[in-house]
Amino acid sequence: MSDDQQLRVSKIRNGTVIDHITGGQALNVLAILGIDGTSGDSVSVAMNMPSDRLGKKDIVKVEGKELSQNEVDVLSLIAPAASINIVREFEVVEKARVERPSMVEGVLECPNHNCISTEDEPVESRFVVVEDGVRCEYCDTIIRDDLPAHILAD
Amino acid sequence: MRHDHIISAKQLSRADIEAVLDHAADIAADPSAYADRHADTLLGLLFFEPSTRTKMSFTAAMKRLGGDIVDMGSVESSSVKKGESLADTVRVVEGYADALVLRHPMEGSAKMASEFVDVPLVNAGDGAGQHPTQTLLDLYTIRENAGFDDLTIGIMGDLKYGRTVHSLAHALTNVDAHQHFISPESLQLPRSVRYDLHQEGAEVREHTDLDDILPELDVLYVTRIQRERFPDESEYRAVAGQYQIDTETLAAARDDLTVMHPLPRVDEIAHDIDDTDYATYFEQAHNGVPVRMALLDLLLEGDR
Numbered sequence: 001m002s003d004d005q006q007l008r009v010s011k012i013r014n015g016t017v018i019d020h021i022t023g024g025q026a027l028n029v030l031a032i033l034g035i036d037g038t039s040g041d042s043v044s045v046a047m048n049m050p051s052d053r054l055g056k057k058d059i060v061k062v063e064g065k066e067l068s069q070n071e072v073d074v075l076s077l078i079a080p081a082a083s084i085n086i087v088r089e090f091e092v093v094e095k096a097r098v099e100r101p102s103m104v105e106g107v108l109e110c111p112n113h114n115c116i117s118t119e120d121e122p123v124e125s126r127f128v129v130v131e132d133g134v135r136c137e138y139c140d141t142i143i144r145d146d147l148p149a150h151i152l153a154d
Numbered sequence: 155m156r157h158d159h160i161i162s163a164k165q166l167s168r169a170d171i172e173a174v175l176d177h178a179a180d181i182a183a184d185p186s187a188y189a190d191r192h193a194d195t196l197l198g199l200l201f202f203e204p205s206t207r208t209k210m211s212f213t214a215a216m217k218r219l220g221g222d223i224v225d226m227g228s229v230e231s232s233s234v235k236k237g238e239s240l241a242d243t244v245r246v247v248e249g250y251a252d253a254l255v256l257r258h259p260m261e262g263s264a265k266m267a268s269e270f271v272d273v274p275l276v277n278a279g280d281g282a283g284q285h286p287t288q289t290l291l292d293l294y295t296i297r298e299n300a301g302f303d304d305l306t307i308g309i310m311g312d313l314k315y316g317r318t319v320h321s322l323a324h325a326l327t328n329v330d331a332h333q334h335f336i337s338p339e340s341l342q343l344p345r346s347v348r349y350d351l352h353q354e355g356a357e358v359r360e361h362t363d364l365d366d367i368l369p370e371l372d373v374l375y376v377t378r379i380q381r382e383r384f385p386d387e388s389e390y391r392a393v394a395g396q397y398q399i400d401t402e403t404l405a406a407a408r409d410d411l412t413v414m415h416p417l418p419r420v421d422e423i424a425h426d427i428d429d430t431d432y433a434t435y436f437e438q439a440h441n442g443v444p445v446r447m448a449l450l451d452l453l454l455e456g457d458r
Contacts, residue, residue, distance in 0.1 A: 112261060114259070114260050114281050114282070115260065115262050116240070116258075116260045116261065116262040116263045116266045117262060117266070119239075119240075119260065121239050121240060121241050121266060122239065122241050123241070123266055123269070135346070135349075136262065137262075137265070138261065138262025138265050138266055139260075139261035139262040139281075139283060140261070140262075140283070140346040141261075141346060142345055142346050142349060
């Protein structure tokens with residue numbers, strides 16, 4: 001099934017289509033975007049679809065939502081091959097690949113419970129993106145695996 | 155040297171380190187020449203954890219430069235007890251002092267605090283994180299006793315939680331020291347420190363037995379293994395006992411070995427070493443004053 005056919009299945013009017021998400025990560029992508037379906041906007045999720053490039057890929061389509069830079073940054077860490085299509089009036093008006101950021105702010109929680117960023121202080125968590133993970137700017141703790149488990153709860 | 159704050163040994167280049175050590179040597183040679191250098195300067199001390207030598211040597215350093223200190227006192231008697239954030243505390247206290255010294259039990263506290271103040275802030279220990287002024291006085295002691303050329307150093311004890319170790323190991327990459335790490339497996343260097351050493355191109359050589367490497371060492375840096383790192387007393391005793399040294403242990407060492415310890419020690423260095431030429435730990439502690447004088451002088455210079 002081509003992407004084109006996929007889009008026809010549940011075309012959205014205005015919003016974002018995130019394609020080429022690493023297979024199995026779609027629900028984490030929704031978690032990053034804070035989408036749980038309660039807003040009433042339509043959300044479609046396709047998981048583990050065949051993909052020439054990735055073997056298996058997930059696709060997420062969200063009505064009425066355009067992504068912030070912060071959201072794109074974290075997305076890029078768990079789905080480095082993702083492409084983002086902004087849709088307005090049923091047309092893809094902008095298509096972009098995610099780029100690996102140098103830093104992510106306010107989205108991940110430091111797993112070190114003795115890190116000052118986990119306290120009730122007026123700072124956001126800040127992680128520098130390193131070779132094979134992210135590293136807390138405050139306490140130097142490195143997260144390599146399972147980034148979605150460290151996404152800050154709203 | 156041009157830094158607004160001293161947060162981590164990682165921020166110090168070899169040139170920075172040499173600048174502080176050279177200045178410390180000048181001060182140590184003629185302390186009275188610096189006695190009025192920072193008259194009217196107030197150093198704010200914020201120690202959220204008990205400290206004897208770090209706090210006293212910062213106090214001595216500021217006073218010997220002609221200045222004075224304002225001290226938050228113990229946490230029990232401060233507004234922190236009422237739930238004040240660290241960010242608020244430092245923003246208030248920077249109005250009382252020309253520079254701040256912070257010790258705090260949480261990692262990253264000094265880095266965060268420095269983001270809220272305009273006066274220079276010096277990290278005097280943040281949890282298991284960094285302790286850069288201890289590192290500078292360690293480096294001063296090493297340079298005076300063994301020199302930096304082709305230096306082979308063994309760092310022994312609690313390498314996992316010991317912040318002096320984390321700071322020192324990183325700083326030693328600046329002088330291309332051959333570093334050996336001696337500890338029980340459960341207390342080896344943490345991942346983040348290994349990562350940094352690897353990034354700096356340093357080779358991490360680890361041993362569980364001091365005897366494997368002792369004869370090659372110019373410096374043996376001993377740290378305390380703390381009881382609270384072990385689930386029970388018997389396990390602690392079994393492990394800690396393997397990392398205690400006495401004159402007998404050092405029989406295989408070179409005659410010019412320098413034995414260091416950030417202090418306080420409990421029983422990891424036997425008292426029979428105190429009277430030998432190996433013992434350098436009290437000299438090391440005393441070096442805290444000229445080194446901190448040098449650092450404060452360089453940090454405050456920008457404001458003069």
